[in-house]
Amino acid sequence: MxxxxxxxWPCSTYNTQPTQQQLEVLKNTIVTLYSLGYTHQxxxxxxxxxxxxxxxxxxxxxxxxxxxxxSELVPRFPKLKLFTRLTIIVSDPSKLQGLAKxxxxxxxxxxQPVNEKALQLxxxxxxxxxxxxxLGSKLPFFLKHKTIGSAIDKGIKFEVCYSTVVSGSIGYANxxxxxxxxxxxKNFFNNVLQLIRASRSxxxxxxxxxxxxxxxxxxxxxxxxxxxxxxxxxxxxxxxxLNAERALISGRLRIKSYKQTVIAGNDSDxxxxxxxxxxxxxxxxxxxxxxxxxxxxxxxxxxxxxD
Amino acid sequence: MSSPLSFHNQHNSMEKRNILEKHLLSRCYDSxxxxxxxxxTRYSHGGDQKPVIVFKKTFPEKxxxxxxxxREISDKSQTITKSRKHNARLQLRNYIKQTTSNQKxxxxxxxxxxxxxxxxxxxxPFPIEAMLKRYRIPRYEDFNNLSHLWQSYMGDLLFSNGTIxxxxxxxxxxxxxxxxxxxxxxxxxRNTNMVGTRGIVVVDAQxxxxxxxxxxxxxxxxxxxxxxxxxxxxxxxxxxxxxxxxLFSFDVIVPKKISIEEGNENxxxxxxxxxxxxxxxxxxxxxFEFRAVDRAGxxxxxxxxxxIL
Amino acid sequence: MVRLKQRYILFDILYPxxxxxxxxxxxxVSESSALLTxxxxxxxxxxxxxxxxxxxxxIQEHYGDFGAGSAGLSVSIKYFSNKTSTGIIRCGRSxxxxxxxxxxxxxxxxxxxLIIRCIHVSGTIKxxxxxxxxxxxxxxxxxxxxxxxxxxxxxxxxxxxxxxxETVEPDLDMD
Numbered sequence: 001m002x003x004x005x006x007x008x009w010p011c012s013t014y015n016t017q018p019t020q021q022q023l024e025v026l027k028n029t030i031v032t033l034y035s036l037g038y039t040h041q042x043x044x045x046x047x048x049x050x051x052x053x054x055x056x057x058x059x060x061x062x063x064x065x066x067x068x069x070x071s072e073l074v075p076r077f078p079k080l081k082l083f084t085r086l087t088i089i090v091s092d093p094s095k096l097q098g099l100a101k102x103x104x105x106x107x108x109x110x111x112q113p114v115n116e117k118a119l120q121l122x123x124x125x126x127x128x129x130x131x132x133x134x135l136g137s138k139l140p141f142f143l144k145h146k147t148i149g150s151a152i153d154k155g156i157k158f159e160v161c162y163s164t165v166v167s168g169s170i171g172y173a174n175x176x177x178x179x180x181x182x183x184x185x186k187n188f189f190n191n192v193l194q195l196i197r198a199s200r201s202x203x204x205x206x207x208x209x210x211x212x213x214x215x216x217x218x219x220x221x222x223x224x225x226x227x228x229x230x231x232x233x234x235x236x237x238x239x240x241x242l243n244a245e246r247a248l249i250s251g252r253l254r255i256k257s258y259k260q261t262v263i264a265g266n267d268s269d270x271x272x273x274x275x276x277x278x279x280x281x282x283x284x285x286x287x288x289x290x291x292x293x294x295x296x297x298x299x300x301x302x303x304x305x306x307d
Numbered sequence: 308m309s310s311p312l313s314f315h316n317q318h319n320s321m322e323k324r325n326i327l328e329k330h331l332l333s334r335c336y337d338s339x340x341x342x343x344x345x346x347x348t349r350y351s352h353g354g355d356q357k358p359v360i361v362f363k364k365t366f367p368e369k370x371x372x373x374x375x376x377x378r379e380i381s382d383k384s385q386t387i388t389k390s391r392k393h394n395a396r397l398q399l400r401n402y403i404k405q406t407t408s409n410q411k412x413x414x415x416x417x418x419x420x421x422x423x424x425x426x427x428x429x430x431x432p433f434p435i436e437a438m439l440k441r442y443r444i445p446r447y448e449d450f451n452n453l454s455h456l457w458q459s460y461m462g463d464l465l466f467s468n469g470t471i472x473x474x475x476x477x478x479x480x481x482x483x484x485x486x487x488x489x490x491x492x493x494x495x496x497r498n499t500n501m502v503g504t505r506g507i508v509v510v511d512a513q514x515x516x517x518x519x520x521x522x523x524x525x526x527x528x529x530x531x532x533x534x535x536x537x538x539x540x541x542x543x544x545x546x547x548x549x550x551x552x553x554l555f556s557f558d559v560i561v562p563k564k565i566s567i568e569e570g571n572e573n574x575x576x577x578x579x580x581x582x583x584x585x586x587x588x589x590x591x592x593x594x595f596e597f598r599a600v601d602r603a604g605x606x607x608x609x610x611x612x613x614x615i616l
Numbered sequence: 617m618v619r620l621k622q623r624y625i626l627f628d629i630l631y632p633x634x635x636x637x638x639x640x641x642x643x644x645v646s647e648s649s650a651l652l653t654x655x656x657x658x659x660x661x662x663x664x665x666x667x668x669x670x671x672x673x674x675i676q677e678h679y680g681d682f683g684a685g686s687a688g689l690s691v692s693i694k695y696f697s698n699k700t701s702t703g704i705i706r707c708g709r710s711x712x713x714x715x716x717x718x719x720x721x722x723x724x725x726x727x728x729x730l731i732i733r734c735i736h737v738s739g740t741i742k743x744x745x746x747x748x749x750x751x752x753x754x755x756x757x758x759x760x761x762x763x764x765x766x767x768x769x770x771x772x773x774x775x776x777x778x779x780x781x782e783t784v785e786p787d788l789d790m791d
Contacts, residue, residue, distance in 0.1 A: 024644075031644045032632045035654055036733070076646050127609055155611030165721060185678070213632030214723065218733040221720035228713050250612040258478030259607035260615070263554075263589040294528035295492050295505055296558055296585060298521070299458075302451050302490075303560075303583070 002219055003244035004038040005085060005108060005130065006161055006207035009045045009064050014054065017063075025212055030073060032213035034080050040248065042083040042108050043069070044209075049088055049095045053102055061105045062086075083107035083248065087132065089114065093121040103127070108251040110159070116141040123151035127254065129247045130205065132159035135191045136184045143198040152203035157247045158195060160239075162222050163209035164188050193229050201232035205247055206239045325350065328360060335363035399510070403517060403545060409442040410544040417538035435541055444544045447521035450488070450507040457488030462562045471561065471586075481588060482607060485599045487511045489557050491518060492528070494589065495616060497552035503527040504546055513598045515549045550592035552616060558585040591615055623712040624694065626736040626744045627719060629662070629701040630654045634729055648759045655755070658698045661726040667693055667703065670725045674718040683718075687711035694741060700752070704744050712737060 007029060010022040018026070030041060043064050047053075054060045064084045074080055085108035090096060103109055110130035113119040119141065122131050131151065133139060148158065165188050196204065206223065210216045219240045227236060250260075257263040325346050332342045348357050420433050439446075464484060465477055492505035504527070506518030520526055522543035523536050530536065548555075561584045593614050597605060633643045633653060643653055668691060675688040687707065696703035707715045719732045736747045 027644045028633050031650045032630075032654065032731075035630075035650055073644065076644070153611065155609065155613075166723065212634075214634070214729050214731065216632065216731060217720050218731075221716055221734050224713050224734075225717035225720055228717050246612045249615070250609070253612065253615075254609070257591070258475075258482050259594075260609055260612070261482040261591060261594045261607050262478050263591065264474045264478060265587055265589065293558070293587075294531060295490060295556075297531075298505070298525055299454075299490060299558060299560065299585070300583070302454060305448070306451060306455055 001040065001245070002038045002240050003040040003042075003205075003248060004033055004208050004240075005042040005205060005244055005247060006044045006132075006159065006209045007033065007041050008209060008211055009043050011063070012046055012048075013051055014047075014060070014063055027069070027073065028213045029210050029216065030069070030080070030082075031077065032216045033208065033210065034077050036216055036218055038208075038219070039079045040081045040083070040245070042085040042248070044085045044087055044110075045106075046087040046089070046112075049090050049092065053098060055098055055101050061102050083251075085110060085130075085251075087112055087130075090118045090122070091115055093118055096121075096126070099126065104255050106251075107255070108248060109254075114140075120147060123147050123154070123156060128156060129251045129254075130157050130159050132161060133191065133195075135161060135188045136164040138187050139191050139194070143194045145198050145200075148195075148198045148203075149200075152199060155246075155250055157203045157205045157243050158199060159205050159207055160192055160195065160226070161207055161209035162217065162225075163211065163215050166215050166217055189229065192226065196226070196230050201230075201235040203243060204231070204235075204239050205244045207244070331362065332360070403510070403547075406443075406445060406545050407547070410444060410539075410542050413438055413442050413444065413542050414538045417541060421538070433541075439542070444542060445519055447506065447519055447525070447543060450509065450519050453488040454490055454507050457486075458560050460488075461559045465559060466562055477586075478588075483603050483605070485511060486516070486557075486590075487599075491516060491555045491557050491590070493548060493553055494556045495554040497616060498549075501548055501553060503529065504548060506546060509545065511599050514551070514596055515547050516555070518546050518548060520544065520546050550595050552614065553592040554616065555590040555592060556587060557590070558587050560585045621709045621739065622706050623709050624738050624741050624744045625705045625707065625712060625716060625719075625734055626738070626748055627703055627705060628655070628733045628735050629658055629703075630731040630733060631656050631701075632729070632731060651755065651759055655701060658701045659726075659728060660698065662696075662698065662728065664693045664696055666726055667696060670722055671705070671715070671718060674722045675714065678718055678721055679714055683714055687714040687718075691715060702748060704741060709739075 007026070010018040010026060026043075033041060043066065045062075045064055062084055066082060066084055070082055073082070084106050086102070086106040087110040088096070088099075089112045091114040099109075108130065109128045110132055111118075111122045111126065111128050112132050112134065113122055114134075119131070122128060151158075165185055206219070206226070208216055223231065223236045223239060226239075227233060231239070253260045253263065256265070328346060328349075329342055332345060336342055336345075345360060349360050416438065417433055417435075420431075424431055461484070464480055465472070486508050487510070489508050490505065491508055493501045493503060496502050504518065504520060506520035508516050509519050510517040520543050523541060524530055524533070526536070526540045526543065530540070563583075594607070594610075595602070631654060643650055671691055672684065672688045675691075676684040679687065690706075690708045690711070692706050694704045694706050705715065705719075716734045716737075719734055722730075722732050724730065735751065736744055738744045738747070
């Protein structure tokens with residue numbers, strides 16, 4: 001059960017809607033990833049911190065049309081599960097006040113820090129699931145064992161996005177000449193090396209960031225590539241399976257439960273299944289008849305014996 | 308020249324008169340001679356006839372300086388002493404230990420009986436009811452009242468306003484509630500043997516729940532239509548389920564008047580006693596490893612998800 | 617007698633639908649159509665020679681002269697079938713990580729956009745073949761839910777593959 005937590009949504013602001021062609025490319029990407037084995041995928045909406053989030057209208061906070069995608073794809077590809085994710089590119093920590101209001105609308109929350117202060121803020125105060133970096137350009141700060149280790153103990157995972165290396169000529173079309181391309185690859189290797197060293201191979205999640213189906217790669221191959229960079233053999237497999245799954249679960253628990261203590265609803269076998277009926281408001285969606293479940297019937301019998 | 312008789316008479320009358328005083332003075336003074344002397348000074352014809360008898364001052368018990376917060380406890384049985392608490396805990400522990408060992412003995416008995424049946428190749432039914440009485444295994448039905456109490460407590464706690472509130476209001480209340488008397492079902496666990504166990508919580512301890520499980524058909528969710536059961540299912544009794552790495556689920560019945568007020572069309576049609584509505588929740592055991600006392604005021608924070616299942 | 621041990625990498629070439637082509641609309645229609653498009657036959661321009669050339673170029677680009685010397689020179693193609701886009705590469709035991717990494721970083725050969733995916737690594741060719749046959753059987757079962765002309769072509773090509781494997785010579789690695 002492999003997870004890919006970064007399939008980018010074509011738009012990067014709230015104003016634009018994706019064109020039909022872009023939606024089709026997105027669908028093809030999802031299907032290619034599914035054929036490669038990734039059953040759980042999260043569609044990533046990446047925004048700058050300056051973008052104003054329409055907190056007033058709760059329906060518009062999540063622009064990803066997940067219902068459309070699910071209705072198109074899930075009937076034909078039964079094991080596919082789609083989730084939504086938000087990534088905020090942060091350079092100034094004080095702009096992150098509104099995080100609490102939007103956190104219930106996305107399944108996974110991620111932050112991309114640009115400077116050291118933002119990184120420290122992410123790993124101490126915020127209630128997020130993933131931290132990702134822009135691996136194409138040289139990281140302006142040095143990754144330390146302490147900060148990353150404390151973040152991993154808290155439950156925050158670090159993301160390695162391999163689209164920058166794998167892009168080929170199409171991905172770099174708007175970047176420029178080949179020397180620039182080489183620089184991007186060099187930076188990627190350097191940054192990933194630093195990350196693997198500072199995290200001691202724990203708490204790393206590998207994701208694709210594939211804008212088009214060509215950029216999808218087999219998970220094992222990417223892990224082999226990272227092994228040449230020093231990723232620990234025993235912890236490698238968990239980068240695409242366990243760690244990603246855990247990031248998903250912690251994101252889902254944020255929505256469905258109170259601080260990971262009590263979860264709403266007890267029908268589904270796993271936390272990841274979206275059982276809630278979106279048409280009904282909140283608690284009513286979890287209401288059911290006593291006779292539906294075996295324990296309910298037990299309760300009913302008790303009640304009858306009392307009366 | 309008074310005659311010895313008259314003196315004697317005088318003496319007698321004096322003695323008769325002073326019995327009460329002597330009695331009183333004997334309280335103050337130990338020796339007789341002092342008493343005589345005092346009485347002489349009081350009652351004699353000659354000498355100094357003092358008009359008073361001085362009784363020695365008795366010193367009462369010196370009262371301890373009590374603090375202003377001190378309360379006079381009238382009834383000794385009201386105080387719960389430390390030793391009584393300790394005894395209560397010990398008694399509970401011993402009771403549970405004894406019940407579980409009785410259950411084990413009964414299970415062994417049933418297994419032995421089954422083995423003998425196979426050896427003789429005949430089907431003698433095991434006298435389960437008599438055995439249960441003899442070993443005093445607690446019955447699930449005895450805890451029904453407790454379960455009702457808990458349901459009404461939950462109904463008051465969650466639905467006190469008359470309408471069904473949102474999840475963000477309900478869930479925090481649930482995290483600090485007490486679960487003694489709740490019908491819990493183990494839905495997922497690291498220990499696969501536990502999955503499916505369900506029962507009423509008898510003790511909400513720090514690291515585990517002690518459930519009283521029903522017998523035979525009701526013991527597991529998938530047993531409702533089965534014919535034959537394992538020995539431990541036949542016995543029922545207490546089960547200790549550790550909280551770590553386990554998910555428990557339970558239902559809270561929505562009180563009748565609230566569900567009717569919602570105005571659903573379905574409700575109006577079949578609002579009879581046959582089917583109640585309920586809301587289901589799941590407890591994450593690894594996050595509940597605190598005593599109910601500690602949980603009441605605890606501020607919960609998000610942690611790593613690694614140990615939840 | 618200490619033998620020089622090799623590794624045989626079984627790989628697959630996938631053709632994802634590009635943005636402009638006409639297939640992209642039909643790609644996500646069903647599982648079988650997606651699989652058939654991905655596993656389509658390779659054009660004739662991709663053969664043993666061009667593949668080795670592409671791999672060596674990728675190793676040189678990403679692992680430099682050091683990688684090219686240690687891994688690149690001992691890479692050779694043992695088997696490649698255009699019809700099924702599957703192949704077997706031989707490389708040294710200590711350097712197969714490098715080769716697989718370089719394989720995944722290839723994005724195009726002779727102008728064709730493709731994804732190379734490593735399916736199985738083994739010490740002998742025979743085991744690679746057996747794995748490949750089992751896998752193609754599973755794929756066939758998945759695809760056979762949908763009956764089209766394309767599917768029959770694919771099925772025929774898989775039979776051919778099973779025959780072709782028998783003609784691959786066992787490798788005498790006394791190099």
